[in-house]
Amino acid sequence: MNCKSFTSMTIPENVKSIDKGAFIHCENLESITILNPDCAVYDSRDTICNYITYGGVPITKYSGIIRGYENSTAQAYAEKYGYDFRAIGDANGDGKVTVADAVMIQNFISGKSELTDRQACDLCQDGKIDSFDLCLLKKMIIQNQ
Numbered sequence: 001m002n003c004k005s006f007t008s009m010t011i012p013e014n015v016k017s018i019d020k021g022a023f024i025h026c027e028n029l030e031s032i033t034i035l036n037p038d039c040a041v042y043d044s045r046d047t048i049c050n051y052i053t054y055g056g057v058p059i060t061k062y063s064g065i066i067r068g069y070e071n072s073t074a075q076a077y078a079e080k081y082g083y084d085f086r087a088i089g090d091a092n093g094d095g096k097v098t099v100a101d102a103v104m105i106q107n108f109i110s111g112k113s114e115l116t117d118r119q120a121c122d123l124c125q126d127g128k129i130d131s132f133d134l135c136l137l138k139k140m141i142i143q144n145q
Contacts, residue, residue, distance in 0.1 A: 003023065003025060003026040003029070004025060004026065004027050004028060005028065006026055006028065006029055007028050007029065007030050007031070008029070008030060008031040008032070008033075008119075009023075009026075009029065009031075009032045009033070010032075010033040010035065010125060011032065011033065011034045011035060011036070011039065012035055012036075013035040013036045014036070015034075015035075015036055015039055016036065016038075016039060016040065017039060017040040017041070017042070018034075018039060018040070018041045018042060018047055018048070019042050019047070020042040020044045020046065020047050021044075021046055021047065022042075022047060022048070023047070023048050023049060024046060024049060024060070026049075026050065027050050028050075029050060029062075029064055030063075030064040030065065031064050031065045031067065031119065032048060032064065032065075032066055032067065033067040033068065033088070033119070033125075034066070034067070034068040034072070034073075034074040035068075035088075035125070037068065037069040037071070037072035037073065037074070038072070038073060039072075039073055039074065040073060041073050041074065041077040043077075043080075045060055045061070045081050046060035047077070048062050048066060048077070048083070049061055049062045050062055050063055050064065062081070062083050064083075064084070065084045065085075065086050066078040066083050066084065066085050066086075067085075067086050067087075067088055067119065067120065068085070068087070068088060069087065069088050069089075069140075070087045070089075070090075070096070070097050070144070075087070086117065086120050087120070088120060088123060089101055089120065089121070089123060089136075089137045089140055089141075090117075090120050091104040091105050091108075091115060091117070091120060091121050091137075092104050093116060093117055093120075097137070097140060097141060097144070098141065099141060101121075101137060101141075102134060102137050102138055102141060105121050105129065105133060105134050105137060106134055108121070108129060109129065109130060109131060109134060115129065121133055121137075123136040123137055123140075124136065
């Protein structure tokens with residue numbers, strides 16, 4: 001795949017697995033969101049990476065953000081390889097999805113505050129933060145209790 005121009009990608013919920021080297025030439029990839037919490041991510045550092053060469057030697061690493069649900073395979077993969085993981089719904093960036101995140105999104109919707117990570121709050125994946133996202137977040141919080 002030639003994806004040098006891609007800066008972000010969303011892997012849909014119906015994708016069951018991500019194979020080794022799936023993003024090897026995505027040099028500008030800054031953010032990848034994995035919507036299937038059980039998506040099997042091939043266990044290799046270069047499954048999700050920015051392909052970089054140093055002195056002509058290929059080095060694989062990922063300098064962007066991996067987004068997914070709390071306790072998902074995306075989170076396990078990111079933590080194993082030391083990559084930056086952000087939970088979908090974690091509005092305040094504390095690494096957990098709690099009622100505090102719902103309050104933060106509610107305050108944003110009512111115009112009382114701003115969000116630092118809008119992408120983490122867009123649960124509907126429609127480019128907007130609104131009451132639909134808030135409802136999904138509340139449902140997620142209730143299901144995880």
